[in-house]
Amino acid sequence: MRHSVEVSELDALDARLLLLLSDEPRIGVLECSRRLGVARGTVQARMDRLEQRGVLRGFPPEVDLAAIGYGLTAFAVLEISQGRRAEVAERLAAIDEVCEVHATTGEGDLLVRMVARSNADLQRVIDEVVDVHWVRRTATSIALSTPVPPRIRPLLERVADARA
Amino acid sequence: MRHSVEVSELDALDARLLLLLSDEPRIGVLECSRRLGVARGTVQARMDRLEQRGVLRGFPPEVDLAAIGYGLTAFAVLEISQGRRAEVAERLAAIDEVCEVHATTGEGDLLVRMVARSNADLQRVIDEVVDVHWVRRTATSIALSTPVPPRIRPLLERVADARA
DNA sequence: ACTTCACTGGTCAGACTGACCAGCAATCGC
């Protein structure tokens, strides 16, 4: 049996199911089965398998930070001292307003996304970030708009169509 | 009545509800009411209000891109020709692998997040991105790891505790 | 004092879930 850790691909039904759930996450298994034109048990089985495979990690609530006062987003590229990435990342994680950190190749070493309530607040947050020890150089940008909000739809659609 | 579009703050119960939903998104209204120690109707009303206010945008499925083959993530900072941001953003949006675009102040003009299946694939995606018209200069970084995955928990916890 | 609002604690019918099952078709391995 071919049961390695291989990245078992999605088939069209999986993709269509995920798309459906993306559009209307509340609809439940029964409604899914109706829309997809398959038996309810099939949808159940697919969802179980997607979860087991780690593809479907869950249904976290999507909270609009802007709607609770955190209307400003900024990005910082940090250059840090050799071998201190873990320490710096840990310090960053301790800052509430830091919403995401990636370690990267290229110019900087860490890419940080953070949010704030106002310009003054943002100033404070940025200061907190750049004041972390071992941060050597920083370049900060404020997000003015988000032409493409986080999405995976196109990738799913490709699978849904291709292997239809 | 004070019914403007003000960014009506969350109270502690709202925050605790959102935290609860973050931890176990499948649990439903009844279980929430039990855990929070309030009546079911209260939870229902809170959730309705959070949705109306735009705070709670829904429960999209969280899909692990790595688990469906898109294991590589890269960021590109694009510098573009004066006044062409909209056009460029549109072209970028047309690329399936582009998962997020922000317009920013500072060094670059656009920050792009993209994913790919392999190094060769990433090369192709990057080429597609930087070949968009009006893109003048680019700096690309590959994400090696993500010390802080996207999160909003700390901010919610602050509210849940503070206004307890 | 009166009105408004939010929460409680209760009911109700309807719908959904998770767990089953047998039957059937396609695929796999030998």
Added chain:
DNA sequence: GCGATTGCTGGTCAGTCTGACCAGTGAAGT
């Protein structure tokens, strides 16, 4: 070529949850 396996169908079942109500209560605002 022939079982064995796998996945899907279409069905049942009891238990649970949902959304919609309702009257009563306490706090806050006019």
